[in-house]
Amino acid sequence: GAGVSQSPSNKVTEKGKDVELRCDPISGHTALYWYRQSLGQGLEFLIYFQGNSAPDKSGLPSDRFSAERTGGSVSTLTIQRTQQEDSAVYLCASSLEGSNSPLHFGNGTRLTVT
Amino acid sequence: GENVEQHPSTLSVQEGDSAVIKCTYSDSASNYFPWYKQELGKRPQLIIDIRSNVGEKKDQRIAVTLNKTAKHFSLHITETQPEDSAVYFCAARVYGNNRLAFGKGNQVVVIP
Numbered sequence: 534g535a536g537v538s539q540s541p542s543n544k545v546t547e548k549g550k551d552v553e554l555r556c557d558p559i560s561g562h563t564a565l566y567w568y569r570q571s572l573g574q575g576l577e578f579l580i581y582f583q584g585n586s587a588p589d590k591s592g593l594p595s596d597r598f599s600a601e602r603t604g605g606s607v608s609t610l611t612i613q614r615t616q617q618e619d620s621a622v623y624l625c626a627s628s629l630e631g632s633n634s635p636l637h638f639g640n641g642t643r644l645t646v647t
Numbered sequence: 648g649e650n651v652e653q654h655p656s657t658l659s660v661q662e663g664d665s666a667v668i669k670c671t672y673s674d675s676a677s678n679y680f681p682w683y684k685q686e687l688g689k690r691p692q693l694i695i696d697i698r699s700n701v702g703e704k705k706d707q708r709i710a711v712t713l714n715k716t717a718k719h720f721s722l723h724i725t726e727t728q729p730e731d732s733a734v735y736f737c738a739a740r741v742y743g744n745n746r747l748a749f750g751k752g753n754q755v756v757v758i759p
Contacts, residue, residue: 575736575751589745633679638690
């Protein structure tokens with residue numbers, strides 16, 4: 534079946550502009566994660582959604598970052614007033630439920646802020 | 648929160664030799680430890696995982712061992728092949744917590 538789909542695959546934006554990154558999880562997966570991967574770095578947790586529960590936003594680096602998940606499926610990560618340090622690959626992952634089910638990652642969105 | 652560290656950052660091995668990557672974690676309440684493989688330009692993919700009630704798990708050429716007392720777990724790859732060249736990430740999750748904390752990754756290079 535279809536895996537996790539992210540769009541766009543690449544995004545170049547000017548400093549100060551807002552961007553929206555989209556994630557379509559695997560159908561039936563109730564848990565959805567956003568991670569950020571900077572060059573040569575590990576996977577930095579950003580936010581987690583599980584069903585209808587309140588999201589775990591504890592990893593968002595600043596109030597310029599926000600995310601929502603509509604209808605328990607598609608998620609959008611929004612970065613307002615982008616800065617150069619926001620340049621990274623943003624990875625979305627989904628899993629069957631929030632405990633120890635494996636995470637299935639998308640191909641990511643490579644964001645470049647000029 | 649949970650802190651995961653990986654050693655070494657880069658590992659080069661001759662084809663056919665074994666590779667071992669070690670991770671340490673900080674929170675003794677962690678109970679789930681997966682390993683992900685990320686090939687260049689591709690998404691991370693789960694290769695093996697272990698839960699805290701098990702000390703070792705094996706899947707063909709890959710094995711993971713867990714030492715809860717020392718709070719470390721290791722990935723073992725035997726009979727390495729060129730396609731094993733990738734970045735390997737370990738991770739840990741604290742029981743009852745949603746966050747899966749990843750290490751910074753190990754670059755494994757298999758020399759033909």
